[in-house]
Amino acid sequence: MLVLSRPNLKIPDKYTFTFVITACSRHPMMVNYGESAHGMVIKNRYESDMFVGNSLLSMYTIFSKMEGARRVFDEMPQRDVVTWTSLVSGYAKCGDLDTAQNLFDKMPERNDVSWAVMIAGYVGGGKYTDALRHFNDMLYDDKVKVNEAVIVCVLSACAHLGAIDQGKWVHVYIDKSEVAVSSNILTALIDMYAKCGRIDCAKRVFNRISERDVFMWTSMISGLSMHGLGKDALQIFSQMLAEGIKPDNITLLGVLNGCSHSGLVAEGCSIFYNMEPLWGIVPKIAHYGCLIDLLGRAGQLIRAFEVVKSMPIEPDVVIWRALLSSCRIHCDVGLGERIIDHIAQLDPSNHGGGHVLLSNLYAAIGHWDKVAGARNMMSEIGVELSPGCSWIEVDGVIHEFFAADRLHPRIVEIHKKLNEVLQRISMKGFYIPNTKQVLFDLSEEEKEQAVSWHSEKLAVAFGLLNTEVGTPIRIVKNLRICEDCHCAMKAISRVFSREIVVRDRSRFHTFREGNCSCSDYW
Known part of the structure; x- marks a missing residue:
């Protein structure tokens, strides 16, 4: 850019500046040149040109330089929908959704990209209900048409929330609207149905596709794996290979997860150790995590530990936590204590999750002095436990419950129903409270009370109150379902003749x- 300051050189016009700034937006290493170009724009008085301004604004937002982007925006004498959308996009990508929303509300006009940017921002920020609310608002805007990006984001929001009713509505909307059904939309539909607990619908969408790409295959394999259908996932994987589709690293993660959740140790190990020879994919740390989980769940803790120690890449905290989780499942205190030392050495400021698992392990075998020690350590390093939270969709509305929730407007009625449910399944002899993982040395009655108000139990009680007899109840939980709730759900499904689908963290x-x-x- 320095050549522009030499004498006798022709000064670039606004079109040249627009082209140069756009080129600088394509790689992080070019941002300094872009800023130099901005200086030349000001020097040559092109900052008032809307196209030049939009290119500058886009460059700054792409590299998350929001101070520069806002300065360009504020100084532009003319702005169009592209100008506004660029700034909204920048703030949304940075996670500043409040500022993005404020700007979005002030936009003189919006197009499909504006709506897509705002909806994608909420999905990226984990605010899925806000994303769905914006989609509903968009449908009332006669000036814009829903595009592929919006559909994919909305299906993703439905998938995360387990909002099957809204997901089905979007599917019908796709079929009836003018939206072109792309690979991205089909992949998102498979993913949505799988994550909403309707693996049958996911299969139906998948089977109707005549030409499938690797993303569709991967989505189907991952969905089956998530449902514990490891053998089905392997069958689809074999079919994929037979059709000449080369798997990518995400495909193999899905297959390995399926093997892990189904106890298919030999098959999972075979796939892992053939990743590079057969498909040219070098295992990444996530693949090693699947292998550790596969071996650990199967009780092969020593073998899993040896794999960790022999990894060609440095194991991270997630790897050690996966192994520690298996120690909790199989009550191996000795190995668990060794692992917590590794976690502390790796990241002293971020090993709270390990102490949670270790305290669960101590509680399961009744070592209350060590539970207290682990909890004291958690307190010292400032660990904040994520509260158990469950969601259930009833009549298209998402209801949220926390453990020991007292905020829901119908909580008294829900507590009464839950007490009735627990008493009934206990009297039938199908349920005995499992208090092994209560992290406090309480009386047995107090422990039973503690596990009674877990969020998924509150959600299922709400479902029994508000859905027709015989209809499925679908719940999404942010954490792993505990052994007590797992036992209770089995009993409730039997006594109340209900199918209950719970999607937990894994x-x-x-x-x-x-x-x-x-x-x-599990």
């Missing part, structure tokens, strides 16, 4: 007639 549990799809392997 997989689906489908409870029917007193049994779970995980076969108690």
Whole structure:
């Protein structure tokens, strides 16, 4: 850019500046040149040109330099919908959704990209209900048409919330509207149905696709794996290979997860150790995490530990926590204590999750002095536990429950129903409270009370109150379902003749007639 300051050189016009600034937006290493170009724009008095201003604004937002972007925006004498959308996009990408929303509300006009940017921002920020609310608002805007980006984001929001009714509505909307059904939309539909607990619908969408790309195959494989259908996932994977589709690293993650959740140790190990020879994919740390989880769940803790120690890449905290989680499942205190030392050495400021798992392990075997020690350590390093939270959709409305919730407007009625449910399944002999993981040395009665108000139990009680007899109840939970709730859900499904689908942090549990799809392997 320095050549522009030499004498006798022709000064670039506004079109040249627009082209140069756009080129500088394509790589982070070019941002300094872009800022130099901005200086030349000011020097040559092109800052008032809207196209030049839009290119500058886009460059600053792409690199999350929002101070520069806002300065350009504020100094532009003319702004169009592209100008406003660029700034909204920048703030949304940075996670400043309040500022993005404030600007969005002030926009003189909006197009489909403006709506897509705002909806994508809420999905990216984990505010899925806000994303769905904006989609509903968009449908009332006669001046814009829903585009592919919006559909994909909305389906993602439905998937995260487990909002099957709204997801189905979007599917019908796609079929009836002029939106072109792309690979991205089909992949998002498969993902949405799988994550909403309707793996049958996901299969139906998948089977109707004549030409499938790797993303569609991967979405189907991951969905089956999430539902604990490891053998089905392997079958689809074999079919994919037979059709000449090369898997990518995400595909293999899905297959390995399926093997892990289904106890298919030999098959999972075979796939892992053939990743590079057969498909040219070098295992990344996430693949090693799947292998550790696969071996750990199967009780092969020493073998899993040896894999961790021999990894060609440095194991991170997530790897050690996966192994520690297996120690909790199989009550291996000795190895668990060794692992917590590794976690502390790796990241002294971020090993609270390890102490939570270790305290759960101590509680399961009744070592209350060590539980207290682990909790004191958690307090010293400032660990904040994520509260258990569950969501249930009833008549298209998402209801949220927290453990020991007292804020829901119908909480008294819900507590009464839950007490009735627990008493009934206990009297039938199908449920005995499991208090092993209560992290306090309380009386047995107090422990039973503590596990009674877990968020998924409140959600299922609400579902029993507000859905027709015989209809499925679908719940999404932010944490792993505990053993007590797992046992309770099996009993409720049997006594009340309901199918109960719970999606926890790692997989689906489908409870029917007193049994779970995980076969108690989770």
